[in-house]
Amino acid sequence: MTSIQKAACIGGGVIGGAWAARFVLAGIDVDMYDPHPEAERIGGEVLGNAERAYAMLTMAPLPPRGKITFCKSIEEAVEGADWIQESVPERLELKRNVITQIDAATNPQALIGSSTSGLMPTDLQRDMKHPERFFVAHPYNPVYLLPLAELVGGQKTSPETLKAAQEKLAPIGMKGVIIKKEIEAFVGDRLLEAVWREGLWLIHDDICDTETLDDVIRYSFGMRWAQMGLFETYRIAGGEAGMRHFLAQFGPCLSWPWTRLTDVVDLDDALIDKIAAQSDAQSGARGIRELERIRDENLVGIMQALKAGDGGQGWGAGKILGEFEKHLWAQGGGAKKEPDFSAPLRLLDTKVSAAWVDYNGHMTEYRYLQVFADTADMLLRLIGVDFAYVEAGHSYYTVETHIRHLGEAKLGQKLYSTLQVLSSDDKRLRFFTTIYNAETNEALATAEQLMLHVDSKAGKSVAAPFDVLAKLKPIAEAHAKLPIPEGVGRSVGQKR
Structure with missing residues (x-):
């Protein structure tokens, strides 16, 4: 995928701040210019809400967080950026002047998008020296969660610019839809205006x-x-x-x-x-930040539900989320460290979000199973059983699970999980996972699980290929030397 290397956000209000959060959480450095005296505080609060939402949205490994820098001028902010997003107030002369300044100060190959919700791109690009690289990229709030951007070109915008913009949005989890003709308010706001x-x-x-x-x-x-x-x-x-x-x-x-x-x-x-x-x-x-957090939780829940639609292939915004997560898994969350096989593998760090708790403020039962499953997925990716492997028709399926609840995970609590391989052969993989309170290292829950390697198309267990077994072997051999964890082999109701 064609990726954005560095972004600039001109205007840091509700929309500009959320654009910056979308870029930053995709690992992209952002330079921002906004003369508002509270711009840095507002931007920080929006980014904080975005980070909270992403912790609920996905378990895929986000790349190292991009750096956001607040600049003193438009010229300083756009230097070196290959995507500039303008989000200043909705006044034609103001926007046109700002866009013309951006155009004069940045590399002619850089893309310039405007967040305008209704102004015509032809009017906005009138005074530009390089109008062919300008377009409207109209998002929907919150930009860091809702994946759509309407891409609208003016009379001087090149088709290649719109296509390039569409391609660059995909790796940050967004769907760019190209509108065939420019029209005031584009498509989405026309519909919203009618309902409003x-x-x-x-x-x-x-x-x-x-x-x-x-x-x-x-x-x-x-x-x-x-x-x-x-x-x-x-x-x-x-x-x-x-x-x-x-x-x-x-x-x-x-x-x-x-x-x-x-x-x-x-x-x-x-x-x-x-x-x-x-x-x-x-x-x-309720205050505005609280309402934003409630909105984000609801959107995350809808998108997660849609991700499971169409037989697990994803539907609508959930399909976009699934594709974004595949990209994140492929990227691996940044620099990869050589795993230490001399101890149980620490594979997952997470946090108990508001979407995970019940009426008592405790993590609900099925979320424990999710953490165990996500940890198992981390192990599978470590031995080469990734998305491409599964799409090719093979995988490991869980056939037995025994969970013990030893403590309580509460709202906002940081967790981590470790996994120890107990035994394996060409078809079977048995392991023991423990979820810990990250602050106290107290064990909160354990799970002993057995997986079978399967041909998913044939619906039967088959031997795993040599390359998978070769990656699993050193882990299994190292873990065979470790003490058997307390709790292995227990049955339901067994006394301690």
């Missing part, structure tokens, strides 16, 4: 309050849209006859006076006061 306008009328006319309107969205079609969008959802609504039947059945409704989309609401002081008061009643008890 109708929503304002519903509040204005006292049909419902803001909380009820949000409930209607999030408990119904919002979930459908999250995983399938608009047209594919309506295709299913057409039943076996498909989209043609849906259009024939519901098309006439478009001429009915159901909506007020062409009638613009007067957003006067009274309506503003009404909406603000209802919104305060709905959400005002």
Whole structure:
């Protein structure tokens, strides 16, 4: 994949800060310029929330965190960057002037993207010397979680620029969609504007309050849209006859006076006061950072669920997440250290996130199994059983697991796990894993597991190939010299 080597963010507000977080957590150094006196604090808080979200989102090894540097000028920030993201306030003259400064100060081959949510790229690139490398890269908040960026070129933008931008977004876990023609507000905001306008009328006319309107969205079609969008959802609504039947059945409704989309609401002081008061009643008890964290937890849960869709192949945003994780695993999280086989392998370091706990604030039972499974996956990757190996038709399947709960893992607690190989042959792999409190080194849980090497297409166990067994052999031989861990061979209910 074509990767971004160094990024610059001009403007560090909600969107610019989140762009910077996306780059930094993908291992990319970022130089940022924003004259706001609180820019560094705001950027740090956004990055902190992003790190928290990624800890819930994926167990794949993130690369070493990129460095973020706050600069004193646009010229200083863009020096050496191959991707510059402009995210200054939505005013045409301001944006045009900033983009022209960026263009004059940076390498002509560097890509320049704008986060504008509706301004025409042709208008923005008017005064550039190298307008062919400018485009709109319109993201959705939070940029570090939501993977979409609308890529829109102006009249002077080259097709190669849009393709290059699309390719460079993939390694940082984003999906760039190229919009064929430039249009005010592009595609996403056009759709959002229609829903927003109708929503304002519903509040204005006292049909419902803001909380009820949000409930209607999030408990119904919002979930459908999250995983399938608009047209594919309506295709299913057409039943076996498909989209043609849906259009024939519901098309006439478009001429009915159901909506007020062409009638613009007067957003006067009274309506503003009404909406603000209802919104305060709905959400005002929580601060903005808390609301962001709750939003991030919900998005992570949806994306993780979608990653398991389509028989494990991933669906929608979950498929993008799965592809991003494959890239992260292939990169290996940075410099690789030679493992020490003279002790149980320390394979996983993690943290108990808010998405992992139950009503008592303790890590819920199935998350222990996830940590054990993730640790086992680390071992398999160590011996060459990676994504490519599995896609080729072979893998190790767990056939027995015995878990002991010895302590409690609580919200925010740092954990690590170790694994000791107990025995192995050409088909079987038996090992013992322990989860520890990283601060006290107290053992919180153990698992003894047995795996079989299988031909997944044939659905039967087969001998592992020589290269896998050759990588496993030195680990098994070294671990055979270690003491047998306490707890090996225990049965359920056995007294200590």
